[in-house]
Amino acid sequence: MTTIRRHCVAHAALLLCALSRGTFAQDTASGDGALPAVTVTADAPGASPQHLGTKIGNGALGTASQLDTPFSTTVVTHEELADRQVSKLGDVFALDASVSDNSDAYNAWASYITIRGLPIDWQNGYRLDGKPFLAYAITLPYEHMERIELLKGASGFMYGFGTPGGIVNYVTKKPTDQPVHSIEIGYKTQGIWSEHVDLGGRAGTDDRFGYRLNATHEEGKTFNGGHTQRDSVSLSLDARLTRDLTWTFDGLYNKRKSTGQAASIYTGSYTGTTLPSVISSDNQNLLSAGQHITTDLKMASTGLQYKLSPDWTLAAGYSHSTSERSRNEGVLYLLDTSGNYTDYRSDSQEGHRFDQWQVTAEGRLRTGAIGHQLVLGASWQEQVNRYSSNSVYQAIGSGNIYARNTNSYFSNTDFAVYRASDITQRAVFASDTVALSDHWSVLAGLRSTDYEQNGYTASGVLSSQYKKSGVWTPTLALMFKPAPDTTLYASYVESLEPGSSAGITYANYGAVLDPLKSKQYELGVKTERERWSATAALFRIERGAEYANSANVLVQDGLSIYQGLELAASTRLGSQWRLGASLMALDSSYEQGSTYVGNRVAGAPHLVATASLGYDVAQLPGLKLSADVKYTGSTMLNASNQLKVPGYAVANVGASYVTRLGGYDTTFRFAVNNVANRKYWEYQYENYIKAGDPRTFSLSAKLDF
Template identity: 55%
Template structure:
C-alpha cells in the first residue's frame, strides 16, 4: 500500500489508521445511539406539517428555517439537517446525492447564507470543522480557506454552476446563490488539474415553477447598507420559458474604516423547447470597489519564535484609504440538455469568464516581537480569461446481472493570465503594528498589462458505476488529459513552458448500502495541480515549477434519517511539498502527508431544539525532503471542532434563536515549524423571525459574529498571517410579494 512508501519520522506520535478507524466507529455509533434515543423521547410528537396546520410553533424540517448548521443543509427540502439526499455536482462524476457520493462533501444553502449573512468564504463554511478560515473580508484574501489543512486553488478550485473562473479577489454575491457546494480533497478525475484541497461550486438561483418577487435590505457594521431584489417568472405556452433576475447593491463604511461599493447582477434564462430538449443561458456581472483593506503580515524573515501580541482585525492602524482593491467579474454560460432515449442523455455547455482587478496593497514584513515591520507596497492591474466547453453522454446498460451507469465525455479549457508590464513593488518604510501606519501611496488604474501565461487542457473522461448487488456498487473513472502551460516575458517572448500528453488521473470507489439511508464507502483518487509561477518575493521569482501529483485514500460512512444524520470519514492525502527553503528559494521538495478523521452529526431534540456538532483530527508532516522532515505542515491545525444549537421559541411562532462556536487549534505558520498562531474559539449568535405583514411573508434576521470580540492571529497562507475579524453586527429584512 502507498502508506508504506512514505517514511514516518522517528519519535512521532501519529494517529494510526486502526486507531482512527476505531474512533470513526465509536463516533458514528455514539451519534446513532444518542440520536435514536433522542428521537425515541419525542416519538409521539406531531411532525412539522401537523404543527403548521395547527398554527403551533413550527418545527422546521431540514434547512427550511434553520440557521446555519454544522455541515450540510438544503433549503426547501423534506430532509434532515445534513441533507444527504440533496444532489451535489462533482464534475465528471455527474450530479448525485451526497449519500451516494463516495467522497466528503458539504452543502450550504441560500437560506443558511442569508441567516448567517455571510461576508466572505470563511463565513460560508463556519460550521464545517474541516474548513479553516484564512479569509479577510473586502480584500484579495476574501476567498482564502484551507480544507483538511490544504489551501484551495484560486486558479482551478472555484466553479460557478460547474464552470471555471478565476476567483482571486472576487467575493461572490451570496444573495444571488441557491447554494454553495464543497468537494473536499482531490478533484483530479472530476475537474482536471487542481490543487488537492477541494473544489467550491457556486450554484446560482434558477427559474422555478412558482413565481418569486422579493426585496431585502441589510446593514453591517460599521455602516454598510445593502439592497437585494429577486424576481422569477415562467411565461409562454405552458410556462415553456423561464427567467430569474437577482440584483444586489452594497455600499458604505466597513469595520476597519474602509469603503465598499459593489453592484451584482445575475440572470438565468431557460427554455423547455420540447419534452426532451432544454436550453439555458446564465450571466453574472459584478463590479466591486473597496479601499482601506487590512494588510497581510509576512513572517518569512521574522527571527522570533512567538508572534507579537494580538491586535483587532477592526483596527485602522495598519493601512489607509490609499490601499484599494477594484474587481470586475463576468461569466456567460449557454447549455443544452437532450434526452436521447429514456436511458440515454446528452449534455453540453460552454462558458466564458473574465475577471480583472487593480489593487494597491501593502504587505507588512514583520521584523520582531515588538511589532516592528517594513511596509512593502504592491500596485498593479491583473486580468484573467477562462473559456470552457464540456460535452457528456450519460446512460444505463446491462451486462448479464450487472447494471452500468455510464458517463462518457470530453472537455476543453483555455486560461490566460495578464499582469502589469512594469513591476510596481517597492518599500515605503518602517512602522509598528501598535501605532498608526505613517505611509501613504495613492494610485489609479489603467496600467499596461502583458500576456504572462496561457494554460490549455484537453480531456477525455469515462465513468462507470456498476451495481454489483442490491447493496454493493463499484465506481471507476479515468480522465485522460493533454496539458500545456506557457509563460511569457514582458516583450512577448516565451520564457518557459511545460507540456505533457496522456496525463491519467483515475478514481475508484467501493460502496455498500448498510440500509437504504446509510452508505459505507472506500475511495481512491489521484490529481495533478498545475505548476506554480514563483512569486517575486522569493529568490527564484518568475520560475515555472512542474506540476505536482497527489493521491487520496478515504473511507467513510453517511447516514441520513428523519430526525438525525451522521457522517464520518478517515482520509490520507499525499502531496508533493512546495515551500521556501532557508535560502528563500521556493522549491518542490519531498512530500507533505495529511492523515485525519472528520465526523459530524445533527439531531432534533423534541419539537424545538436542534443540536449539531462537527470535528476534525488532523496529523500532518513533511517527508522525504531535504528540509523540515517530521515537521507539521504549515497551515494545518491538529484539531478543529464546531457546534451549533438552535431553538424554535414556542411562545412566539416563527422565531428561532441560535448560537454556534468553532475552535481552531494552533496552526504552524511556516514550514520550519518554529512559529504558530495559537488556538482560538469564535462564538456567534443569531436569530430569525418569520411573520406576515400586510398579507406578505416577512423575514427579519440578526447576527452577531465573534460576540466576545476575541482577538487572534489567523493563518492566511504559508508565511502569512492577519488579525482575525472583530465583533460584527448584521441585520436584514426581507419581504416576499
C-alpha cells in the same frame, strides 16, 4: 448623521413601495387589535442540516446525492447563507471543521480557506454552476446562490487540474415553477447598507420559458474604517424547446471596490519564535493611505440538454469568464516581537480569461443482472493570465503595528498589461458505477489530460513551455449500502495541479515550478435517518511538497502527508431543539527527502471542532434562535516550524423571525459574529497572518410579494 438618515429614508421608501398594493391597511383596519395571521415555513421535523439527500454536481462523475457520493462533501443552502448573514467564504463553512478560515471580507484574501489543511487553488479550485473561473480576490454575491457545494480532497478525475484541498462550486438560483418575487434590505457593522431583489418564474405557452433575476447593491463603511461598494447582477434562463430538448443560459456580473483595507502581514523576515500580542482588527492602525482592491467578474455559460431516451441524456455547454483586478495593497514585513515592520506597497493590475467547452453523455444500461450508471465526456479549456509589466513593489516606510501607520502611497501608474501565460487542457473522461447487487456497487473512472503551459515576456516572446500528453488521473470506489439511508465507502482518487509561480517575496521570483500529482485514500460512512444524520471519514492525502527553503527559494522537495479523521452529526431533540457538531483531527508532515522531514505542514491545524445549537421558540411561532462556536487549533506558519499561530475559538449568535406584514411573508434576520469580540491571529497563507475579524453585527428584512 445626514448620510445615515438618507439611507434610512431610501430603504423605508423601497419597503413601502412593495407594500403599496394596500393589503396592509386592509389587514389592520378591523380595529380589534388582532395581529395578522402568521404562516411559518420551516424544515420538516426530520430534515437534516447536513442535506445528505441533496443532489450535487460531481464533474465527470455526473450528478448524485451527497449520500451516494463516495467522497466527503458539504452543502450550504441559501436559507443557511441568509440566516448566517455571511460576508466571506470562511463564514459560509463556519460549521464545517474540515474548513479553516483564512480570509477578510474586504480585501484580496476574501475567498481564502484551507480544507483538511490544504489551500484551495484559486486558479482551478472554484466553479460557478460547475464551470471554471479565476477566483483570486473575487467575493461572489452570496445572495444570488441557491447553494454552495464543497467537495473535499483530491478532484483530478472529476474536474481536471486542482490542488487536493477540494472544489467549491457556487450554484446560482434557477427558474422555479412557482413565481418568486422578493426584496431585501440589510445593514452590517459599521455602516454597510445593501439592497437585493430576486425575481423569477415561468412564461409562455405551457410555461415553456423560465427566468430568474437577482440584483444586489452594497455600499458603506467597513468595520475598520475602510469603504466598500459592490454591484452584482445574475440572470438564469431556460427554454423547453421541445419535450426532450432544453436550452439554458446563466450570466453573472460582479464588480466590487474596497478602499482602506487592512494590510497583509508577512512573517518571512520575522526574527522571533512567538508572534507579537494580537492587535484589534477594527482600528485604523494598519490603514496606510492609498490602498484599494477593485475586482470585476463577468461570466456567461450556455448549454443544451437532450433527453435521448428515458435512461440517457446528452449535454453540451460552453462557458466564458473574464476577471480583472486592480490592487494597491500594503504588505507589512514584520520584524520583531515588539511589532516593528517595514512597510511595502504592492501596486498592480491583472486580468484572466477562462473558456471551456464540454460534452457529456450520462445514462443507465444493464449487462445481464448488473446495472451500470455511465458518464462519458470530453472537454477543452484555456486559461489566459495577464499581468502588468510595470507593477510596483517597493518599501514606503516603517512603523509599528500598535501605532497609527502614517505612510502613504497612491497609484499613479498607467499599467501595461500583457499576456504573461496560458494553460490549455484537453481531456476525455469516463466513469461507470456498477451495481453488483442491491447493496454493493463499484465506481471506476479515468480521465486523460493533455496539458500545455506557456510563459511569455512582456514583449510577447515565449519564455517557458511545459507540455504533457496522456496524463491519467483515475478514481476507484467500493460502496456498500446496508440500508437505503446509509452508505459505507472506500475510495481512491488522484489529482494533477499546475506548479506554483514563485511570488515576489521569494528569491526565485517569477519561476514556474513543475506540475504536482497527488493521491488520496478515504474510508467513510454517511447516514441520514428521520431525526438525525451523521458522517465520518478517514483520509490520507499524499502531495508533492512546495515550500520556501532556508535561502527563501520556492522549491518542490519530498511529499506533504495529510492524514486525519472527520466526524459530523446533527439531530433534532423534540420539536424545538437542533444540535450539530463537527470535528477534524489532522496529522500532517513533510516526508521523503524534504529538508523538513517530520515537521508539520504549514497551514494544517492539528484539531478543529465546531458545535451549533438551534431553538424554535414555541411561544412566538416563526422565531428561531441559534448559536455556534468554532475552535481552530494551532497552525504552523512555515515549513521550518519556527513560528506558529496559536489556537483560538470564535462564537456567533443569530435569530430569524418569519411573519406576515400587510399580507406578505416577511423575514427578519439578525446575527452577531465573534460575539465575545475575541482578538486572535489568523493563518492566512504560508508566512502570512492577519488579525481576526472583530465583533460585527448584521440585520436584514426580506419581503416576498
